[in-house]
Amino acid sequence: MTRTTSWKRTWTACAAAAALFVAGGARAQEIKVGGIFDLTGITSDVGKPYAQGVQDAVQLLNEKGGINGKKIRLIAVDYGYKIPEAVSAYKRLVTDEQVVMIQGWGTGDTLALKDFVNKDKIPYFSASFAGDLTDPSKTPYNFFVAPSYSDQMRAWLSWVKADWKDKSRAPKVAFFYGDNAYGRAPIEAGRRFCKETGIDLVDEEVVPGNFQDATSQLLNMKQKAAEYAYINVTTTGVSLILRDAKKLGLATKFGSNPYGFSEALPAVAKDVAEGVTGVVPHVPYGENVPGMKTLLDFNQKNHPNETRNAMYVRGWSYVQVWAEVLRRADKAGQLTGEGVKKAAETLKDFDVGGLTNPVSYTPTDHRPMTKTPIYQIKAGKLVKIAEFDMPRKAEWLGL
Amino acid sequence: MRCGDFKRTYAEDMAIFETRFARGLLWAFLVFLATVPLFATSYWLDILNRTLIAVIAAMGLNILTGFTGQISLGNAAFLAVGAYTTAFLAGRMGLPFPVVIPLAGVVTALVGMVFGIPSLRLKGLYLAVATLAAHFVIEFTVVHWEKVTGGVNGISVPAAKLGALELAGDRQIYWLALPLAALLLLFARNLFRTRIGKAFVAIRDQDISAEVMGVNVFTHKLLAFGVSSFYVGVAGALLAYQARIISPENFPITVAIDQLGMIIIGGLGSVLGSIMGAMFVTLLPELLRLATGALSHSTPALLGLFAPLKTGLFGLAIVLFLVFEPDGMAARWRKVRNYWKLYPFSY
Numbered sequence: 001m002t003r004t005t006s007w008k009r010t011w012t013a014c015a016a017a018a019a020l021f022v023a024g025g026a027r028a029q030e031i032k033v034g035g036i037f038d039l040t041g042i043t044s045d046v047g048k049p050y051a052q053g054v055q056d057a058v059q060l061l062n063e064k065g066g067i068n069g070k071k072i073r074l075i076a077v078d079y080g081y082k083i084p085e086a087v088s089a090y091k092r093l094v095t096d097e098q099v100v101m102i103q104g105w106g107t108g109d110t111l112a113l114k115d116f117v118n119k120d121k122i123p124y125f126s127a128s129f130a131g132d133l134t135d136p137s138k139t140p141y142n143f144f145v146a147p148s149y150s151d152q153m154r155a156w157l158s159w160v161k162a163d164w165k166d167k168s169r170a171p172k173v174a175f176f177y178g179d180n181a182y183g184r185a186p187i188e189a190g191r192r193f194c195k196e197t198g199i200d201l202v203d204e205e206v207v208p209g210n211f212q213d214a215t216s217q218l219l220n221m222k223q224k225a226a227e228y229a230y231i232n233v234t235t236t237g238v239s240l241i242l243r244d245a246k247k248l249g250l251a252t253k254f255g256s257n258p259y260g261f262s263e264a265l266p267a268v269a270k271d272v273a274e275g276v277t278g279v280v281p282h283v284p285y286g287e288n289v290p291g292m293k294t295l296l297d298f299n300q301k302n303h304p305n306e307t308r309n310a311m312y313v314r315g316w317s318y319v320q321v322w323a324e325v326l327r328r329a330d331k332a333g334q335l336t337g338e339g340v341k342k343a344a345e346t347l348k349d350f351d352v353g354g355l356t357n358p359v360s361y362t363p364t365d366h367r368p369m370t371k372t373p374i375y376q377i378k379a380g381k382l383v384k385i386a387e388f389d390m391p392r393k394a395e396w397l398g399l
Numbered sequence: 400m401r402c403g404d405f406k407r408t409y410a411e412d413m414a415i416f417e418t419r420f421a422r423g424l425l426w427a428f429l430v431f432l433a434t435v436p437l438f439a440t441s442y443w444l445d446i447l448n449r450t451l452i453a454v455i456a457a458m459g460l461n462i463l464t465g466f467t468g469q470i471s472l473g474n475a476a477f478l479a480v481g482a483y484t485t486a487f488l489a490g491r492m493g494l495p496f497p498v499v500i501p502l503a504g505v506v507t508a509l510v511g512m513v514f515g516i517p518s519l520r521l522k523g524l525y526l527a528v529a530t531l532a533a534h535f536v537i538e539f540t541v542v543h544w545e546k547v548t549g550g551v552n553g554i555s556v557p558a559a560k561l562g563a564l565e566l567a568g569d570r571q572i573y574w575l576a577l578p579l580a581a582l583l584l585l586f587a588r589n590l591f592r593t594r595i596g597k598a599f600v601a602i603r604d605q606d607i608s609a610e611v612m613g614v615n616v617f618t619h620k621l622l623a624f625g626v627s628s629f630y631v632g633v634a635g636a637l638l639a640y641q642a643r644i645i646s647p648e649n650f651p652i653t654v655a656i657d658q659l660g661m662i663i664i665g666g667l668g669s670v671l672g673s674i675m676g677a678m679f680v681t682l683l684p685e686l687l688r689l690a691t692g693a694l695s696h697s698t699p700a701l702l703g704l705f706a707p708l709k710t711g712l713f714g715l716a717i718v719l720f721l722v723f724e725p726d727g728m729a730a731r732w733r734k735v736r737n738y739w740k741l742y743p744f745s746y
Binding site: 040082083084087088091092095096108111112115179180181183184 | 440441442445446449542551552553555569642643644646648649651707
């Protein structure tokens with residue numbers, strides 16, 4: 001082989017590779033949406049099904065024609081729950097890719113980005129329901145689709161009050177949470193609510209972000225003899241705590257936040273999960289609601305062998321909400337960050353087909369809903385046992 | 400083309416840049432680097448800034464580990480000290496950045512010297528574990544000293560300012576970070592021409608002989624910790640000004656391990672090694688991201704592979720370098736350069 005021929009070959013190979021890269025580039029009318037997901041980090045046990053839900057819903061939406069004819073291009077990034085990577089991904093999505101809104105994930109990074117998002121006017125739909133994101137006077141561009149973590153904790157504490165039969169004294173409650181922004185999000189609200197409603201908060205236990213064993217924290221709690229405990233970690237963490245609680249023979253009734261409780265919990269924890277309650281703002285997969293049919297049909301056609309859970313439903317319902325927002329913004333001819341925010345604030349009791357409670361945003365209140373369903377695990381299945389509606393108190397805005 | 404080694408004065412012998420050509424080339428390169436922000440996008444400027452910060456931190460670690468032989472796993476903690484000191488001085492006290500950055504360096508140097516005290520009695524793996532303790536102690540302090548550090552929610556850092564001048568945005572931070580990095584690297588290179596620098600190297604090579612020769616090993620070890628931590632503190636200060644919001648999650652132990660990897664890959668005991676190692680480790684995820692990003696439109700499953708791929712490749716790079724080129728990229732670069740310098744007389 002002569003020198004020139006090998007040179008030509010190298011160049012053809014390079015050109016082919018370049019063409020492959022470029023072929024992914026040229027698009028017609030499309031709406032760019034950024035997606036910051038955790039697929040490999042400490043919350044990936046819930047982050048992965050959520051991301052899958054979002055991606056599947058976007059795929060179906062594009063198959064059905066997109067937003068008024070425009071396809072949605074979801075530019076997905078995995079940041080592994082590392083805040084600096086989320087910040088870099090954000091910078092890239094906003095300045096290089098010029099997305100019109102972002103589908104975000106974690107509490108730590110959403111809170112870290114809230115000033116950037118405010119300055120750049122990029123609507124940010126986070127999977128984090130932190131109460132700090134509900135006040136538009138502080139975070140006008142942050143939205144989420146669920147009752148806030150604080151409202152959910154208040155709802156669960158209301159269930160505790162209703163479930164507690166001994167009227168002679170107050171029920172003893174403990175909080176279990178991870179040592180990060182996500183874990184600590186609802187705790188202050190929970191403390192205040194306990195005081196207001198006469199619940200005895202006897203113990204607060206902190207677990208490290210990535211823990212394998214909760215025995216020492218549970219032993220502390222055993223000494224304080226808490227009758228109920230709210231766990232604010234993710235599903236893997238909850239199953240670890242339940243397993244260790246069983247080992248120690250604790251009679252405490254555990255309750256979990258919406259990221260610790262899904263069909264995955266009884267699947268992983270098996271019989272230790274029996275009787276555990278949890279906050280479930282998005283219905284379990286397969287629940288008998290009108291909107292579930294689309295999900296079932298889609299998965300039957302495309303992923304017949306995959307098991308889905310409430311996190312998948314959560315991601316899917318998010319897309320329904322912000323797709324509607326984009327539709328309204330596009331109809332008004334304002335597909336910019338500000339336009340999308342204004343369109344979001346026109347949502348009033350928007351029905352998501354029963355996948356979650358109806359969504360409303362106003363320019364002064366970004367709490368989308370206030371009703372929190374409480375489910376319990378009975379015979380390995382998630383069964384709805386109650387629903388609590390938290391009043392829209394002004395002093396709870398932003399807490 | 401110069402061939403061979405012919406020095407007539409001591410100054411010539413000790414010179415860092417031996418020819419005018421080398422000096423001119425370096426100036427041209429620095430000028431080119433200074434013009435990069437004019438055409439780079441915000442994303443690439445962010446990467447460049449993070450690379451410069453990594454270069455400074457890696458240089459600090461190299462001074463301690465590569466030149467003085469003291470293994471330290473506390474780098475992430477010292478970065479945190481520098482960053483939070485900056486957050487406090489700039490945020491709470493409103494000082495301008497020419498005051499804040501050196502002060503952050505000095506505070507970190509003092510903290511580093513405190514955690515360097517075990518080096519009197521400990522060597523190698525034991526010292527590494529002792530510095531690991533520094534990491535956990537400082538992490539705990541940061542998480543629980545909420546009044547100063549904001550705890551787990553983090554603290555926001557105002558833009559670097561000097562009177563009316565405000566350095567907001569990656570472009571301006573780059574123009575601060577680049578000369579600072581160049582200056583610190585030159586200082587480090589110079590340090591190892593001085594008596595103190597040579598004492599550091601003597602301690603690395605054989606500390607008992609060094610003690611016998613008259614080098615006060617303990618003072619010099621502490622000084623090495625101090626100088627190294629000063630560098631890392633300055634890197635932390637730049638990190639705070641660049642990221643604008645810092646939390647304990649910015650400084651996990653993997654940062655210290657990454658930086659150790661940087662100097663191993665780049666070359667222990669070499670300034671050029673710190674630069675190359677830092678660039679390699681910081682740019683590797685970005686290159687991977689470009690590759691998987693382009694392909695992830697067709698295969699979304701690849702997205703989940705990105706993080707393990709990155710970690711896997713990082714580990715593989717360290718192993719390959721340790722096996723085939725233990726002196727790192729800098730040594731390989733030198734070999735390649737010498738080959739071409741003497742081509743075709745490479746013997």
